[in-house]
Structure formats: C-alpha cells, structure tokens
Amino acid sequence: MTPIQNFKIQRSNSTTNDFLSLVKLLDIDLAIRDGADHSFYAQYNKLDNINHIVIAYSEQTPVGCGAFKEFDKDKVEIKRMYVHENYRNLGIAGLILNSLEQWAKELGFVSTILETGLMQPEAIRLYKKSGYQIIPNYGQYVGVENSVCFQKVLTKV
Numbered sequence: 001m002t003p004i005q006n007f008k009i010q011r012s013n014s015t016t017n018d019f020l021s022l023v024k025l026l027d028i029d030l031a032i033r034d035g036a037d038h039s040f041y042a043q044y045n046k047l048d049n050i051n052h053i054v055i056a057y058s059e060q061t062p063v064g065c066g067a068f069k070e071f072d073k074d075k076v077e078i079k080r081m082y083v084h085e086n087y088r089n090l091g092i093a094g095l096i097l098n099s100l101e102q103w104a105k106e107l108g109f110v111s112t113i114l115e116t117g118l119m120q121p122e123a124i125r126l127y128k129k130s131g132y133q134i135i136p137n138y139g140q141y142v143g144v145e146n147s148v149c150f151q152k153v154l155t156k157v
Contacts, residue, residue, distance in 0.1 A: 007092055008057045009099045014050040018062035022055070026065075026082035030117075050079060052107075054099045056092050063087040066096040068104055071113060075151075076104045078114035081123065093126050105154045113151045115141050124148060 012019060049069050056064035064083035068076040078100060083092045104112060113135070116123040132150035141147040 006058060007063070007090075007095060009095055010055050010057060011099075011103065012053050012055060014053055014067065016053070016055065018055050018057075019053050019065050019067075022062055022065040022082055022084070023080055025084065026080060029082070029085075052076075052100070052103060053080070054096055054103070056083070056087075056096055058087065064092045064096050066093075066100050068100050068112065070109075074109060075111040075113055076100075076109050078112050081114075088122070093122075094130060097126065097130055101152070101154055109154065111151055111153045113138065113149065115147050115149045117146050118148060119146065127152075 014020075050067045052069070053065060053067040055062050064087060066081040067079045069079060071077040078097070081093065081096065083096070101112060112132075114127065114132070115137070116127065118124075127150045130152070132152045135149050135151045136142075137144060137147050137149045141149055
C-alpha cells in the first residue's frame with residue numbers, strides 16, 4: 001500500500017462532489033452496521049450546517065473524509081468520518097481527525113465531541129488512540145445503548 005506521506009488533505013465544504021461520493025459510501029457502510037437502527041442515526045447525519053470538511057487524497061483519488069460543525073460557542077462536533085475500505089489501516093483516519101482538530105483550533109474552538117456506534121470498533125479505537133475520552137451520551141444520543149460519545153479538549157494553537 002501507499003506510504004502515509006503520499007496522502008494529501010484538502011479543506012472544502014459539504015457541496016464538494018468528492019465529499020458527497022465518499023459520504024454515499026459511508027452511508028452504505030453504516031446501513032449495514034447499524035441495521036434496524038440506521039434510520040434513527042441517518043436523521044442526524046444530514047449535511048445541513050456542515051461547512052468544514054476535509055478530504056484525504058491519494059494522488060487525485062478521494063480516499064477519506066471527515067467534517068465538523070459548531071455544537072456551541074466553544075466546541076465542534078466531528079461528523080462524517082470515513083476512509084474507503086481499500087485504504088484503511090494506513091493512518092488516514094488519524095490524519096483526517098488531526099486536520100479537523102487543527103482547523104477547529106484555528107477557529108477558536110476549545111474542544112470536540114462526537115458520537116459513534118458500538119458496531120464501529122475501528123472508530124472507537126481511533127478516538128481512544130487520539131486522546132478522546134468517553135463522556136455521557138449527549139443530545140439525541142441520551143439513552144441510546146448503541147451510541148458511544150467522546151470528547152477531546154484541544155490544545156492551544
């Protein structure tokens with residue numbers, strides 16, 4: 001596989017075709033993993049109000065993405081994290097997450113939160129490895145047994 005230094009991260013917005021094509025693949029993957037719970041989660045994964053996205057490229061091919069949206073004046077919510085199955089286990093998800101955190105810090109946010117599902121053990125490992133701490137489920141995820149919520153305090157720029 002391609003060494004990690006050959007991947008490029010590009011900032012964009014949620015109307016970019018490369019992002020939209022990756023999100024379609026993400027939604028297919030999540031529908032399989034979430035099963036009967038998929039429609040509940042899908043309602044919270046709309047692209048409205050998502051203006052900060054990053055795309056990972058291998059040469060000119062989009063291979064992964066992630067996004068964040070403002071949650072409150074101090075924190076952002078990480079959303080739509082995905083790496084194409086042919087490019088997993090190469091550190092791309094960590095690059096994407098780090099890029100999103102850096103961008104959030106540049107904009108003055110001091111922490112990130114996110115939700116993932118128990119059926120996504122790779123995501124849970126990534127977030128723990130990246131310094132995220134499990135927190136009580138927030139917002140629409142309170143009481144949802146399949147959801148795991150995380151938070152990370154961002155260091156100063």
